[in-house]
Amino acid sequence: MVDEALTVNGVAVTGNGSRSGRTIALPSGRKAELRAGIGRDLMRAQRAAQSSEPAAIIFALIAELATIDGRRIVYEDVLAMDLADVLVLQEEVIGGNFHEAAFPPPPQSPASSGSASASRS
Numbered sequence: 001m002v003d004e005a006l007t008v009n010g011v012a013v014t015g016n017g018s019r020s021g022r023t024i025a026l027p028s029g030r031k032a033e034l035r036a037g038i039g040r041d042l043m044r045a046q047r048a049a050q051s052s053e054p055a056a057i058i059f060a061l062i063a064e065l066a067t068i069d070g071r072r073i074v075y076e077d078v079l080a081m082d083l084a085d086v087l088v089l090q091e092e093v094i095g096g097n098f099h100e101a102a103f104p105p106p107p108q109s110p111a112s113s114g115s116a117s118a119s120r121s
Contacts (some may be wrong), residue, residue, distance in 0.1 A: 024092060027084035033067045034092055050074045062089045
C-alpha cells in the first residue's frame with residue numbers, strides 16, 4: 001500500500017495526523033488538538049474572516065489550527081463555542097503576542113523631542 005500525503009486544512013501532516021501539535025482540555029470538557037501553524041494558515045484565516053479586524057482573524061486562525069474532539073472545525077464553529085473554550089483556544093493559538101506581531105509600534109524618531117523643547121526655553 002502506498003502512503004498518500006495527508007493534509008489538514010491544506011497543510012501536509014505526518015502519517016499520524018499531527019504536525020508538532022499539542023492537546024489541551026477545554027473548560028467545557030471537550031478535547032482540543034492544536035497543530036503548529038504556518039504562513040498559509042494565516043492567509044486562509046484572513047480570507048475566512050473577510051475582515052482585517054484582529055479578533056475575527058484570530059477566530060478564523062483557531063479554526064485553521066484546531067480540531068475539537070477529533071473533528072475539524074470552521075470559523076462559524078468558533079463563533080458558536082462557549083466563551084471559556086474560545087478564550088483558552090485564543091491563548092493557545094496566539095498567546096499574548098498577536099497584537100504586537102500584527103501591529104508593531106512605529107519606530108521611535110530620533111531624539112528630536114529634546115531639541116524641540118530646548119528651543120522653546
